[in-house]
Amino acid sequence: MVTVAALYVLPEYRKEGLCRLILYYVNMVHAKRLRQLLNGTSQSTVDPSLLYMHADTEAYNVPTQKFMLRCGYKIVNYTNWFTIIPVERN
Ligand SMILES: CC(C)(COP(=O)(O)OP(=O)(O)OC[C@H]1O[C@@H](n2cnc3c(N)ncnc32)[C@H](O)[C@@H]1OP(=O)(O)O)[C@@H](O)C(=O)NCCC(=O)NCCS
Numbered sequence: 350m351v352t353v354a355a356l357y358v359l360p361e362y363r364k365e366g367l368c369r370l371i372l373y374y375v376n377m378v379h380a381k382r383l384r385q386l387l388n389g390t391s392q393s394t395v396d397p398s399l400l401y402m403h404a405d406t407e408a409y410n411v412p413t414q415k416f417m418l419r420c421g422y423k424i425v426n427y428t429n430w431f432t433i434i435p436v437e438r439n
Pocket residue numbers: 354355356357358359362363364365366367368369370406407410411412413415416417419420
């Protein structure tokens with residue numbers, strides 16, 4: 350699986366196709382590696398999770414969700430994230 354997150358393009362360069370280019374490049378690299386990995390492998394032995402191209406975004410980040418939808422992704426799940434940090438013990 351390849352996962353992308355925290356995509357960010359400077360405001361003055363947005364809507365010029367930059368992020369789409371990067372996303373497609375990352376996916377092409379993933380597809381190429383998968384092809385090498387799967388070469389000669391029986392389909393039944395392939396872990397399906399390897400095949401996913403996945404992205405995370407905060408729920409409030411609607412621009413990124415719209416961008417991902419335009420790039421061919423679909424929303425499959427909503428998840429709550431918790432930030433957990435270690436607490437110092439005295
Ligand atoms: C979302 C973001 C990464 C998109 O980058 P970008 O380089 O402007 O995107 P692209 O130009 O490659 O756009 C690709 C497609 O998505 C669409 N798109 C991009 N931003 C969009 C938006 N805000 N609303 C609707 N569609 C959008 C484009 O119109 C284009 O569609 P089309 O060519 O099929 O018509 C950029 O707007 C950004 O950095 N936003 C802030 C994200 C942020 O807050 N990140 C913090 C950490 S998550």
